[in-house]
Amino acid sequence: MGHRERLDQERGTLEEELAQARGEAASVAARAAQLERSAALLTDAADAARAAEDAAQRLKEADARLSDAAFRAGFDTPQAAADALLDDAAHRELQRSLDAWQHEEAAVRAVLAEPETVAAAEQPPAGLAAAQRAAEDADRGVREAASARDAAARRCTELDRLSARAATSVHRLGPLRDEYDQVARMAGLAAGTSADNERRMRLESYVLAARLEQVAAAATVRLRRMSSGRYTLVHSDDRTGRGRSGLGLHVVDAWTGRERDTATLSGGETFFASLALALGLADVVTDEAGGVRLDTLFIDEGFGSLDDQTLDEVLDVLDSLRERDRSVGIVSHVADLRRRIHAQLEVVKGRSGSELRLRGTG
Structure with missing residues (x-):
């Protein structure tokens, strides 16, 4: 085959390939522009697919974190946590309770940090049986003390009565007391024990x-x-x-x-x-x-x-x-x-x- 034939054959092949590449387009340039637009669309679609995939992954991870947070908070599902959301008034009330609890906690911690409390905490645990016996003894002591108090009250009443009688008797004995003082003074002088007897002479x-x-x-x-x-x-x-x-x-x-x-x-x-x-x-x-x-x-x-x-x-x-x-x-x-x-x-x-x-x- 000659050189011309080969070139014709090659041209025919190229025309056939060009026809296939042109497709239904009016020209190769139109086909190239069409392909470029398709390539751009495909690129955008690929980017969108990757973004959707990333968003789906983040959503999955967020759902996992949400479920974990709800579980740690004591809820079975995130929906149960959502259902437990409080309004502003309830939230403020809970916040006040929380503040009070924190204040009480601080006070308790301060007491627990005191040397006496620390020393008490280091003591061995108390025996329950011994504590029970001590409590029973204490109860018995309280009953006995109450009985003694009642007896003392009765004695006080009796003493008040006797005191009144004694006061009456003292009042009646007043003249005898004066007479006794005179006799005792004379007896002291005669015995030499009185301070008026300077030489203490009997x-x-x-x-x-x-x-x-x-x-x-x-x-x-x-x-x-x-x-x-x-x-x-x-x-x-x-x-x-x-x-x-x-x-x-x-x-x-x-x-x-x-x-x-x-x-x-x-x-x-x-x-x-x-x-x-x-x-x-x-x-x-x-x-x-x-x-x-x-x-x-x-x-x-x-x-x-x-x-x-x-x-x-x-x-x-x-x-x-x-x-x-x-x-x-x-x-x-x-x-x-x-x-x-x-x-x-x-x-x-x-x-x-x-x-x-x-x-x-x-």
Whole structure:
């Protein structure tokens, strides 16, 4: 085949392809414009299809999120959640309730945060049985307390009645109380316990003090002779160690001119001061008894504490008593007295016992 034939054949093929490509269009250009418009429409359709697909996917995802939110909110379906929507008034009421709950929650949290609450929370749980027993005990205690309160109320009523009676009795006893106060005051003065009795001297002490003054005056007569005029006994109403007064004796020392307690006397001085008091008491008793005499006087020991001069003075005083028809007996172991006293009753020890011997004629 020649070159011309091939070209003709190729042209025929191309015309056939061109006819197919042109289709029903008037020209190839018209067909190209038509195809371009179709391509644009297809592109728009593809874009719309992709957008619809994306919207469907987003809608599906939104439905899933909506269903999940409705489920978490406690609804079975989104429609049930929609049906539960509230109006504005109900919403405001719920909001106020929510605000109140939040405020209460904050207060509770504040209490729970306190150290005492935290410490209480750390304690082990209470036993229910023990708590029940405690509650029963508490109930029983309440009942007992109520019973005791009623009993106390009855007692108060009785006390009010008794108080009224006591007040009436006190009113009636008023005059007796005044009389008692006077008697008690006199008794306190007599007993030396009253504040008005400054020296706390009992009545019997006061009476005895008068007699003691007489005894001291009578004893001084002989004490001056026994002490060569040095000592004088005087009555003292100074308080003693227990705070009372009335029956005290002091001695006045002529050598110092001072008055002092008889406790400061020596042993011998105490002896002849006591002897002088005994003799003074005998004189006072004789005077008080209407002249009844104490004819016999015994003196036991004490002479050993005297020096020779004092012993002589004491014996002179005792001799003066004998001159008045009084018997004076001396119990002593002092040897010098044997020479001074002629009438003696001696006690002699022996194996078979003691015996008495009478010496002298007195």
